[in-house]
Amino acid sequence: MMLGVLLAVPLIGAVLLWRAAGRVATALHTLTAGFTLAAALAVGVRVNQGPPLVALDGFLRADALSGWMIALIGIVAALAASEAPRYLAQTPGGRFYPLFHLFVFTMLTAVSTDDVGLMWVAVEGTTLASVFLVNFERTRASLEASYKYLLLCSIGIAIAFLGTVLVYFAGIQQFGDEAHALRWTTLQRLAPGLAPRVMELAFVFLVVGYGTKAGLAPMHTWLPDAHSEAPAPVSALMSGVLLSVGVYAILRFKPAVDVAAGPRFAQNILLALGLLSIAVAAAFLWISANYKRMLAYSSVEHIGLVCLGLGVGGVLGTAGALLHIANHALAKSLAFLVSGRIRAAYGSTEIAAVGGLMRSQPRSGALFLAAILALVGLPPFGLFVSEVMILAACFSQGFPLVAGAALVLLVIAFAGLLRSGHAILYGTPPREPAMETHGWRSALPGAAALLLLLLTGLVWPPGLGDALNRIVAIVAP
Amino acid sequence: MTNAANLLAFLGLVVTLLIVWRQSWPARLRLFVAQSLLLAALASTIGVLAQRRGLLLVAAVVVVVKGWVIPRVLARIGAGAPVRPVAPGRSSGLALLGAGALVVAAYVIMLPVTAATELPTERAIPLTFAMALIGLLLCVTGRDALGHILGFLVFENGIFGLAILATYGLPGIVEAGVFLDVLVIVLIMEAVVVQVRREHDSIDVDHLRELRG
Secondary structure (H helix, E strand, C coil): CHHHHHHHHHHHHHHHHCCCCHHHHHHHHHHHHHHHHHHHHHHHHHHHHCCCEEECCCCEEECHHHHHHHHHHHHHHHHHHHHHHHHHHHCCCCCHHHHHHHHHHHHHHHHCECEHHHHHHHHHHHHHHHHHHHCCCCCHHHHHHHHHHHHHHHHHHHHHHHHHHHHHHHHHHHHCCCCCCCEHHHHHHHHHHCCHHHHHHHHHHHHHHHHHHHCCCCCCCHHHHHHHHCCHHHHHHHHHHHHHHHHHHHHHHHHHHHHHHCHHHHHHHHHHHHHHHHHHHHHHHHHCCEHHHHHHHHHHHHHHHHHHHHHHCHHHHHHHHHHHHHHHHHHHHHHHHHHHHHHHHHCCCEHHHCCCHHHHCHHHHHHHHHHHHHHCCCCCCHHHHHHHHHHHHHHHCCCHHHHHHHHHHHHHHHHHHHHHHHHHHHCCCCCCCCCCCCCHHHHHHHHHHHHHHHHHHCCCCCCHHHHHHHHHHHHCC | CHHHHHHHHHHHHHHHHHHHHCCCHHHHHHHHHHHHHHHHHHHHHHHHHCCCHHHHHHHHHHHHHHHHHHHHHHHHHHCCCCCCCCCCCCCCHHHHHHHHHHHHHHHHHCHHHHHCCCCCCHHHHHHHHHHHHHHHHHHHHCCCHHHHHHHHHHHHHHHHHHHHHHHCCCCHHHHHHHHHHHHHHHHHHHHHHHHHHHHHCCCCHHHCCCCCC
8 A cells, every 4th residue: 555655646746737838847846756755755665664565466565675675766756846846947858757657657667566577577677767857958969869769778778677577487497487586576586596597697697688778787878868967856856766667676686686596606707797897987087177077987986896895795795785875875966966956057068167056156166065975985974884885895804806997997997087076066167157046945845865874874864774774684695 | 290290390490490590570570470370289289298288378379469469569579670671781691500500409408308208209309309409599799689589489389398308397387487587578678679769769789789798
């Protein structure tokens, strides 16, 4: 019932918004986002404290891991939704609101089902719902970005389908016509008897396929284009949670592969792709001349870190990765939302065209500064804590070389991001921008995200540790 | 019946190689239709063989969606495009050689799968996987939007064939999702291509190279 409500809210909102216009649309949009947030938080807390929620004969199912993602999607969607009216005031256009909520709906569906087949359909749905949002401004650049996005992610998701088929094949080969052989719970139960070589092959396809959606190098090439050309609220959603939905899909298959084929196989793949992603991002953080692309490459870096954490595994690594997903979602969506305001003020997304943000836009500047400091992994923000957890897990699980390489690459990325951030905040702009017009209220959602980041960085709210432990028990038993 | 299934999969691969070989767009489109119809025949053969009624329905949907609706959309997208996008003098020999290598690779990659099963259809599994790989090759070497879409569709056909041969049909919701997905992708592609043509006066996606770094 609760799950049904959670999925129905954004879907009904999207349907109603299809015909709505003007102030009705804005009000309806705010209502939908608010209710989605409330339902997501309610489900998130409920499944973490109690048993999994099940609906439609187990078709929909949310355990603690789903709950973590659901709450995260709700929060980031609310954050992005709060910025959407300001964006649309500058760039009016067609069906932004309905597609926005449809996008949220597909992501929520992907993480609240027990059926890996339906999960696949929903992840594919995220691409289809967001491709028109990427091309919302219908410029040449956004057209190119959406074309690449659609083509590469469709190929990726088809490869993930192949992986899903092989997992199903392994299930029915070993156990005959097992009912619900595509259910995640069934897969967990059957895992010890699944053909190991087939599961390995399937996992390769799943990592390549869902890894394309997650933005793991070398499948990340669509990401900087799509994230930089999409409207700021959409970039926030894509970078904040869509990438993590891809990681979540890989994470769902990992326990079964670990049991069937031994833990080394998935571990090696995830560590290699994680390190490669951080390396690619570190290089491109130095050379990207566009601040939205810079933020996109920073996402590749952080998803790489998450992959490292999941790869080394253990309680510390997995918990660190999960926490990092949340921290990154908050910090990156905030950074992308502010990037939308910077673009509105300066009329450009080139770093060279922007400067002195702190002087001309003190409120946006302060938010951007905090987001950049959080993203480079400085205390007191949460990303510092989760990065330390992941690196400590690398050391304690016997991967000192991986940890060392990751540290060096992180320092390179740190310097690159900070250099560009400094130019944006304190540099001299080629021409003076308009002064900031929005009041302190516009900074409230961003401040709330920062507050959450401070909480995960300084004092863990009571229950956060237990919540993480419960999720780790699901994915790394 | 098993031989029939294997023969159909083999014919599917032959048609895929013909798509690589032919350069003219209308011929490739006809070959794609032929490939889709072969897959529909494959699905109904296995449906009879394994007594799965659902597969007959799947076969009917394949005929309608991939044999009729999608080719119509593709024809609409291609209307007005030059029949041969490739410059004259460029032979398809190299591409065919690559496709041949992919067939070998498909057999090697699918070894764990064929080793794990006693299915009568196991010998056809690498053939469909080779179709998928060649589709991927077509997609990445495609020089315009049509080439990309066609490559993607061949790729998808290959995976679909593999799914039928290896599992005798997936749960209904997944099958439905796959069809809807392919259809929507092609329709969105059409919308995108229409805009590309308006912006650049051609569907050559070589124009799309502004985003760098």
